[in-house]
Amino acid sequence: MGKAQRIGTYVEDLDRHMEGGIPAGYTVLVCGPSGSMKSTFAFNILYNASRDSGMRGLYISMEQSKENLLDHMASLGMDASKAKNMNVVDMGRLRRELGKANSEDWFDTLYSQLKKYKKEFDCDILALDSLDALYALTVLKNPRNQLFHFFEDLRELGTTNLLVSEMPRNDVLFGKHGVEEFLSDGIIHLRFREIEIGRTPSVRRYIGIVKMRGTSHDLDYYPLLVEKGRFEIVVE
Numbered sequence: 001m002g003k004a005q006r007i008g009t010y011v012e013d014l015d016r017h018m019e020g021g022i023p024a025g026y027t028v029l030v031c032g033p034s035g036s037m038k039s040t041f042a043f044n045i046l047y048n049a050s051r052d053s054g055m056r057g058l059y060i061s062m063e064q065s066k067e068n069l070l071d072h073m074a075s076l077g078m079d080a081s082k083a084k085n086m087n088v089v090d091m092g093r094l095r096r097e098l099g100k101a102n103s104e105d106w107f108d109t110l111y112s113q114l115k116k117y118k119k120e121f122d123c124d125i126l127a128l129d130s131l132d133a134l135y136a137l138t139v140l141k142n143p144r145n146q147l148f149h150f151f152e153d154l155r156e157l158g159t160t161n162l163l164v165s166e167m168p169r170n171d172v173l174f175g176k177h178g179v180e181e182f183l184s185d186g187i188i189h190l191r192f193r194e195i196e197i198g199r200t201p202s203v204r205r206y207i208g209i210v211k212m213r214g215t216s217h218d219l220d221y222y223p224l225l226v227e228k229g230r231f232e233i234v235v236e
């Protein structure tokens with residue numbers, strides 16, 4: 001068997017530090033506190049994969065409306081109309097389509113819907129933004145068990161999945177229920193760190209690959225720069 005195809009992160013220099021990117025078919029957590037660019041990072045991958053290699057992406061935005069999301073991305077130089085193979089479904093639509101599934105089999109209903117989306121959009125990459133917003137739609141009676149099955153289902157779907165996960169600042173859990181990090185194939189952590197410039201306190205963005213199965217990568221956190229719609233890390 002040949003080596004798995006890799007999906008680039010489109011963060012300049014980062015892919016070189018992880019054997020070319022995320023192995024296709026993986027389910028990866030994109031974690032960080034508010035404002036750490038989780039949504040932008042995930043969108044950036046779908047946007048560029050669509051433009052570069054015609055890969056098809058579906059971005060499911062559960063927190064921001066489609067309009068708000070696309071405005072934000074446009075302000076960062078990503079004009080969604082230039083990425084023909086990328087689609088966005090927002091909360092309003094997903095809620096409508098999920099209907100009134102009871103919480104017992106809620107994840108099953110969600111999975112059926114994701115399968116329908118996969119068929120409709122024929123997508124290779126799926127971004128789910130965010131897991132936490134998803135949790136807010138249902139009551140998880142047995143999170144460990146339900147999430148185990150949900151992650152299995154995501155694998156079954158055959159797409160590469162980017163799951164956005166919110167981390168309160170200074171928290172150490174990469175997912176709300178503490179099991180997401182074990183269930184995922186990879187963890188990309190976006191974080192802030194306080195620095196001082198002269199006597200002025202400030203924060204800087206950092207990115208680290210905490211886990212990527214089957215991949216040689218280091219555990220350094222690299223300063224992350226976002227300029228003119230381009231992500232870049234600073235390697236010392």
Ligand SMILES: Nc1ncnc2c1ncn2[C@@H]1O[C@H](COP(=O)(O)OP(=O)(O)OP(=O)(O)O)[C@@H](O)[C@H]1O
Binds near residue numbers: 034041063076226
């Ligand atoms: N045009 C721009 N150029 C550079 N940075 C920007 C621009 N517009 C917004 N930002 C930065 O992007 C941040 C938001 O990015 P993004 O929405 O991807 O973060 P997030 O981690 O998904 O946040 P949340 O948890 O609130 O969803 C803003 O807090 C701001 O610092």
Ligand SMILES: [Mg+2]
Binds near residue numbers: 038040
């Ligand atoms: Mg976001």
